[in-house]
Amino acid sequence: MNYDQLMFNINAYKENNQILDLAKFLVYEFELDHPNLEGFGFRDELEKNSILLTANGDIGERQMVLIPRNLFDFEFNLVINMIAHEMLHVRQKSPEMMLEDKNEREWQAYYEMLFHTNFPNVPDVSDYHKKFFAEKALEYYRRMGEGSELQAKYADQKLKVLSLIDNIQHNQA
Structure with a gap:
């Protein structure tokens, strides 16, 4: 459609x-x-x-x-x-x-809003909202616990989120 x-x-x-x-x-x-x-x-x-x-x-x-x-x-x-x-x-x-872990659920859900890995038909949001969702994702990542197994599980995804934020900030400069 x-x-x-x-x-x-x-x-x-x-x-x-x-x-x-x-x-x-x-x-x-x-x-x-x-x-x-x-x-x-x-x-x-x-x-x-x-x-x-x-x-x-x-x-x-x-x-x-x-x-x-x-x-x-x-x-x-x-x-x-x-x-x-x-x-x-x-x-x-x-x-x-x-x-079970709420922090992991929220991390995955905010990551999905940024990269659409599960729902590829969903359109992107504005850079403003991408940055907001990326910061929310990182907040839940921090809540997983410094050096935890969960943080290790999502370390590569975290780098993608940080790179996205850098790109947005660079484009706004």
């Missing part, structure tokens, strides 16, 4: 206040689906200028992704990346993966 058709469909869902259906549509359209997804529900909006989505459910159980009603008022590439982030959590918490 081309961009114009996609935006037409998104606007049609929004005009009919079918926000949860729109989220489901995008999951299928961008090949983000996983059998561990129970569905979408609403969560309270934090404030007009911030977005918070969550994958709710115990590890090993099906996940309900909660989204704010105003999710689709934000820039599309950011929104689809936020949905992809939560859909990676849906996979991570599935009975097949059962990834």
Whole structure:
């Protein structure tokens, strides 16, 4: 589906206040689906200028992704990346993966937002958001514990994230 058709469909869902259906549509359209997804529900909006989505459910159980009603008022590439982030959590918490460590889950999800290794159809975000997500990834990397097995596991990916930040800063100079 081309961009114009996609935006037409998104606007049609929004005009009919079918926000949860729109989220489901995008999951299928961008090949983000996983059998561990129970569905979408609403969560309270934090404030007009911030977005918070969550994958709710115990590890090993099906996940309900909660989204704010105003999710689709934000820039599309950011929104689809936020949905992809939560859909990676849906996979991570599935009975097949059962990834226990929150820092590892968050590292993987933010890394995904930068490099789209699991969801190659998801478009890139702006450099501003890439830098923000890279810094969030590094925060969770630090929380893994200095010199830990987890840090060693993701050391090469960390170098890619640091290189991305350097490239963004160099391009902005």
